[in-house]
Amino acid sequence: MPSDKPSKADRIAAANLMEEASEVFDNCISCGMCKSLCPVFKILKEERVSPRGKGIVLSDKVMDKILFECTMCKACEEKCPLNIKVCEAVMKGREAMVLKGRGLKSNEEMIENVRKCGNPFGDKDVKDPEKLYCC
Amino acid sequence: MKLNKNLIKIYESDASRLKGNAKEVVHPRNVAEVRGAVANSARVVVRGAGTGLAGGAVPQNGMDVVLDMSKMDGIHGFDKERNTVEVEAGVILDELQGYLARFGLEFPVNPSSHAVATIGGMIATDAVGSRAIKYGKTSNWVKWVEIVDGYGEVHKKGITELSDYSGMEGITGVIVRACLKLAPRKDRSATLVKVESLEDVVSVVRELKRNSAVSMIEFFDKGISKELELGEGYHLIVEYESPRDDPAGPDGAGALTGKEYEDLIKLRDRVYPFVAGEGYTRIEDPKIMIDRFVKLMTWLEARKIPVFGHVGVGILHPCFNHDQEKLVPEMMALVKRLGGQVSGEHGIGVLKKGFVEINDQKILRNVKKRTDPLNKFNVGKVV
Structure with missing residues (x-):
């Protein structure tokens, strides 16, 4: 579902969120320990999806869809010797992307489906369309 | 998958926090893909966990293709009688230890980055770690390595040629597989x-x-x-x-x-x-x-x-x-x-290049010329 052009207020809010997300990594020493428990890295085995990778992207205030490749489990934060709140930063990055109309298409479709049909699959043949259900 | 410039930047630094410049990033899944990537690239920088503190995995000149070995994480050929195991370069030490625990064995070298360090990176830097007093360096526990040379050819290097690759910080070839000796768990x-x-x-x-x-x-x-x-x-x-x-x-x-x-x-x-x-x-x-x-x-x-x-x-x-x-x-x-060495375990990389003795530089250059005549691997590091 294509997003509307973001308003000026949304653009400012997105810029502020990216600034805040970037500041979260000011103390990062790039030791890479965050990778050790990251379930996304464990499966994909690519540095780009590691918490350290997301930190580099967010430090540069770059909006990239890798920010959506995170389970928000905070395992990286458990391992981080400097207690960097990676997930908080990733969430801010996602918010900024959505405000700028750069959220994931699949997420927007899912939200649209929930609004229209009460379920994320767009299934109209449900017994009680007022009731929200999921998998 | 070709990465955009913003994502390539992730591979342009390591734990040393030095910044470099890469042309492209490849995540090979097997030896054939490593061979292809090496044969088709003019310059190659091999990357393990990116926990190096001397900038050994930082691409230098915008021409380097970074090979991230993390996807090559297969553990094969466990030999209970000989206490050896064959692993791909991207296997993480702690994951290997988890696999070996059921047999009452372990790989005894223990760098503090054991939770993320890859075996390939440990061999390339000849990692030492905290138990060196008893178990020495990584190379003491490697039986052979399989490497890809600058032409994309695979060679098996046994104990006599191991020093051309262990501790050479990726300037002589790509370590793709290794046979490791194991010790009983304590x-x-x-x-x-x-x-x-x-x-x-x-x-x-x-x-x-x-x-x-x-x-x-x-x-x-x-x-x-x-x-x-x-x-x-x-x-x-x-x-x-x-x-x-x-x-x-x-x-x-x-x-x-x-x-x-x-x-x-x-x-x-x-x-x-x-x-x-x-x-x-x-x-x-x-x-x-x-x-x-x-x-x-x-x-x-x-x-x-x-x-x-x-x-x-x-x-x-x-x-x-x-x-x-x-x-x-x-x-x-x-x-x-005081008669000491400038680097006991982190390697020379970029940071300590200026501190290598002239005689050591000559030896390293000779090894580099002999093993990497195309001058393809990790150019600008160590020597």
Whole structure:
């Protein structure tokens, strides 16, 4: 579902969120320990999806869809010797992307489906369309 | 998948925090893909976990293709009779240890980055770690390596040619597979020893080294001990080993076992990140004889440089903050005057290139010319 052009207020809010997300990594020493428990890295085995990778992207205030490749489990934060709140930063990055109309298409479709049909699959043949259900 | 410029940047630095420039990133899944990538690239930089502290995996000139070996994580060919296992280069040490635990075996070299360090990276840097006093370097535990040369050809290199690849920081070829020797798992305990003076550290270390059950002697200076809430004075973490379930236990076994032991060892793994978090981000790794320890430490203490390290094997980790970094060459000169080595375990990479002795440079250049005639691998590093 294509997003509307973001308003000026949304653009400012997105810029502020990216600034805040970037500041979260000011103390990062790039030791890479965050990778050790990251379930996304464990499966994909690519540095780009590691918490350290997301930190580099967010430090540069770059909006990239890798920010959506995170389970928000905070395992990286458990391992981080400097207690960097990676997930908080990733969430801010996602918010900024959505405000700028750069959220994931699949997420927007899912939200649209929930609004229209009460379920994320767009299934109209449900017994009680007022009731929200999921998998 | 071709990465965009913003994502390539992720591969342009490592734990040294040096910044470089890469042309492209490849994540090979098997040897054939490594061969293809190498054959089709003019310059190649191999990357393991990216935990190097000397910039060995940082691409330099915008021409380098980074090979991230993380996807090559297969563990094959376990030989229970010979106590060996064949692994791909991207296998993470802790994951290998988890696999081996069921057989009562382990890979005994233990760098503090064991949770993420890859076997390929450990061989390429000849990683040392905290148990070097008993088990030595990674290369002591490698039977053979399989490498890809600049033409994309695969070769198996046994013990006689291993030194062309182990500790060469990826300047001679791509390590794709290795056969590792394994040791029986041990029961471990530890003791925290408080020491009042530097001279006492030397005598305690000498005494401990006579005990064959001691597998680790880690040193923390006064400042770090205080910050870690260990108390006043210098501290040593001493680890002891005994065969599993040995009811007698080793002589002088450590007081801390089980969770208390694990907590103490975790504390040791956290020291560098902790010190770096305080602003002391440049970590060095000089290696000296224990009888020169006091001289080097006195110099470092006078300049308020925090120090910890594997004192059992003479490797110290002085940590410099931004203002103190200008003192690094002076310290290296002192280390050389004391008959030590400028790098005990982190490697030369980019950061320590200027400190390599001329004779060593000649030897390294000869090895590089012989093994990498196309001058393709990790150009600009080590020599």
